[in-house]
Amino acid sequence: MFPLPGYVQLYPTMRCNQRCSFCFNDDASPVRDLSPQDALNLFDILCRLGIRDLDIMGGEPFLLPWMPSFLHAAIREHIKVNISTNGSLPHVLEEFSGLTPEKITIGVSLEGSNPETHNRLTRSHNFEKAMTSITSLVTRGLDPIVKTVVSRHNIQEIPSIIDRIKDLGVTRYYLIQMDLFSKAVFARDSALSFAEFMKCYTDTAAHHRGIAIHKVNASCFEKHTLPDGVRCAGGVRKLAIMPDGSAYPCNLFHHFSGFCLGNIFTDDFKDIWMSPKLNYFRVSEKNMCSSHQCENYDTCTGGCPAHRYFHTKNLSGIDIRCASHS
Numbered sequence: 001m002f003p004l005p006g007y008v009q010l011y012p013t014m015r016c017n018q019r020c021s022f023c024f025n026d027d028a029s030p031v032r033d034l035s036p037q038d039a040l041n042l043f044d045i046l047c048r049l050g051i052r053d054l055d056i057m058g059g060e061p062f063l064l065p066w067m068p069s070f071l072h073a074a075i076r077e078h079i080k081v082n083i084s085t086n087g088s089l090p091h092v093l094e095e096f097s098g099l100t101p102e103k104i105t106i107g108v109s110l111e112g113s114n115p116e117t118h119n120r121l122t123r124s125h126n127f128e129k130a131m132t133s134i135t136s137l138v139t140r141g142l143d144p145i146v147k148t149v150v151s152r153h154n155i156q157e158i159p160s161i162i163d164r165i166k167d168l169g170v171t172r173y174y175l176i177q178m179d180l181f182s183k184a185v186f187a188r189d190s191a192l193s194f195a196e197f198m199k200c201y202t203d204t205a206a207h208h209r210g211i212a213i214h215k216v217n218a219s220c221f222e223k224h225t226l227p228d229g230v231r232c233a234g235g236v237r238k239l240a241i242m243p244d245g246s247a248y249p250c251n252l253f254h255h256f257s258g259f260c261l262g263n264i265f266t267d268d269f270k271d272i273w274m275s276p277k278l279n280y281f282r283v284s285e286k287n288m289c290s291s292h293q294c295e296n297y298d299t300c301t302g303g304c305p306a307h308r309y310f311h312t313k314n315l316s317g318i319d320i321r322c323a324s325h326s
Contacts, residue, residue, distance in 0.1 A: 001270060001273065001274060002273060002274060002278075002282065004049060004050065004051060004273070005051060005236075005237055005238050005239045005273070006051075006053060006237045006238065007051065007053035007054065007055055007237070007238050008046060008051055008053070008054055008055065008238065008239050008240075008241055009055045009057055009238055009239070009240040009241065009250065009251045010034075010042070010054055010055065010056050010057065010240075010241050011034075011057055011058060011059060011240070011241065011242050011243055011251065011254070012033065012034040012039065012056060012058065012059070012061050012064055012067065012243055013033045013034065013058055013059040013060070013061060013063055013064055013243055014030065014031050014033075014058070014059045014242075014243060015033065015058075015059050015060065015063055016058060016059045016060045016063075016086070017060055017063065017086070017088055017124065017126075018060070018086050018088065018122040018123060018124040018126065019122070019123040019124070020111070020121060020122045020123065020149075021120075021121050021122075021123065021151075021153075021186075021187070021190070022121070022149050022151055022178050022179070022187070022190065022191075024179040024181040024252060025059070025181075031242055031243045031244050032243060032244060033064060033243050034064070034243040034244075034245075036066045036070070038245065038265060039066070039070050040070075040073070041265060042241065042245075042264060042265075043070070043073060043074060043077070043079075045264060045269065046079065047077055047079070049269060052078065052079050052080055053079070053080045053082070054074060054079055054080070054081050054082070055082045055083075055084075055238075056071075056081065056082065056083040056084065057084050057251060058084070058085075060085060060086055060088065060089075061083055061084070061085065062085055062089045062092045063089075067083075067092075068092060068095035068096070071083065071096075071104060072095075075099065075103045075104060080103075080105075081103070081104045081105070082104075082105040082107065083104070083105070083106055083107070084107045084109070084147070085106065085107070085108055085109070085133070086108070086109050086122065086124075086126060086130065087108040087109065087110070087126065087129055087130030087131075087132075087133035087134065088124065088126040088129045088130065088133075089129070089133075090129055090132040090133040090136055093106070093133055093136050093137060093140070094136070096137075096140065096142060097140050099140075099142065100141065100142070101141075101142055101143040104142070105144075105145060106137055106142060106144050106145070107144065107145040107146070107147050107174070108130055108133050108134050108137070108144055108145070108146055108147070109122075109130065109146075109147050109148070109149070110130055110131075110134070110146050110147070110148055110161060110165065111148055111149060111154055112127070112154050112157055112161070113157045113160035113161045113163075113164055114127070114157075114160075115127040115128065117153070117154055117157055118130065120153075121151075121153060121154060131164075131168070134146060134165065134168055134170060135168050138168055138169040138170060143171060143172065144170065144172075145172045145173070145174055146161075146165045146170050146172070146173050146174070147173075147174040147175075147176055147216075148161060148173075148174070148175060148176065149176045149177075149178050150175050150176065150177065150178060150192060150197060150200055151178050151190040151191065151192065152189065152190050152191075152192070153190055155192070155200060158175070158200070158204055159204075159207070159208070161173075162204070162208050162211060162213075165211070166210060166211050170211065171211055171212060172211070172212050172214065173211055173212070173213055173214070174213075174214045174215065174216055175197075175200065175201050175204065175213070175214070175215045175216070176215070176216040176217075177192065177194065177197045177215070177216065177217040177218070177321075178190065178191045178192065178321075179191075179252065179304075179307070180307060180311075180320050180321055181252070181255065181307075181310055183311070188320070191320075191321050192321070193321055193322060194217065194218075194221045194296060194300075194303075194319075194321060194322065195295060195296060197215075197217060198215075198217075201213070201215045218232065218303065218304040218307075218319075219232050219233040219237075220232040220300060220301045220302060220303055220304050220305070220319075221296060221299075221300050221303065221304075222299060222300070223287075223299060223300060223301045224299065226301070229283065229284060229285070230281065230282050230283070230284055230301075231280060231281045231282065231283070231284040231301050231302070231305065232250075232281055232301060232304070232305060233250070234248075234249035234250030234252075234253065234281050234305075234306075235249035235250070235261075235277075235278035235281035235282060236281060236282055238250060239261075239272075239273070240253070240254060241264050242254050244263070245263040245264045245265040245266070246260050246262075246263050246264075247260065247261040247262055247263065247264050247272050248260060248261060249261070249277075249278060249281050250306065252304070252306035252307075253306050253309075255306075255310060256306075256309060256310075259277060261273075261275045261277060261278070262275065280305070280315060281305070284301050284302075287300055287301055287302050288302055288316060289302040289303060289318055289322070290318060291318055291322055294322060302318075302319075303318055303319025303321070303322050304319050304321075307319045307320050307321060308320075
């Protein structure tokens with residue numbers, strides 16, 4: 001059998017109390033929340049398979065009242081938990097007093113250095129709550145990650161964000177390349193190309209000391225980060241599980257029912273993980289992108305296939321972000 005995924009991306013809910021302008025779930029079909037019992041069932045499945053890394057996304061996972069107890073159960077079984085939150089529910093974080101960052105990683109989104117930018121981009125009034133959450137986690141010794149989705153609307157504020165969170169005691173900061181799962185002109189004009197995003201990252205890392213600067217972007221843009229001969233990390237290093245148990249190569253493919261691999265609660269895991277639908281992700285002889293003049297062509301496997309499919313309904317198209325502002 002193909003080697004097991006290194007980690008599972010879990011979407012326990014698609015609900016959120018923000019409406020971020022860059023959200024890749026904004027037009028996704030509604031899906032019921034993961035039930036507490038199904039969460040425990042999934043926990044048992046992961047333990048049985050020996051998958052020890054769980055990346056919890058959303059939606060806002062802390063909208064589920066049972067989430068803290070589920071996380072404590074996973075930690076007791078030595079599952080490494082990473083959970084992303086918008087920080088709008090700082091009182092929930094009190095539940096993690098006494099834990100260490102070796103047992104749980106909590107990432108908090110901060111999209112601007114001030115209430116005006118953060119609240120505008122998230123369509124919320126949660127800036128102060130996010131700052132309170134970050135402070136609370138630092139105070140509890142949990143060494144939180146602070147994350148910013150980089151767009152043309154906040155890129156100039158990155159240095160100010162870093163200054164603010166360094167003052168709070170944050171030691172880890174992640175820049176995230178914006179996904180473009182919208183056909184609106186505003187969204188397309190907001191997104192950076194990979195080359196632009198990399199310049200932002202390298203410049204930021206070079207000019208800021210005393211805080212570790214990291215980045216998150218599609219694995220397909222950097223083939224040296226992937227096993228030889230594969231297309232991307234989806235269906236190779238990771239598997240995405242939605243609230244109803246449906247499984248996809250990665251979280252971005254849940255928009256497309258044709259890429260559903262089965263259901264983790266009703267189908268045998270081997271059938272899911274060995275689905276022929278994953279062959280596209282696991283076999284890549286060369287970069288088939290038509291943009292041969294791209295400066296990243298030789299180090300890329302062809303851009304994100306989920307972006308290709310969303311915008312063209314064709315896996316042989318190009319990543320729309322490569323075409324934007326290139």
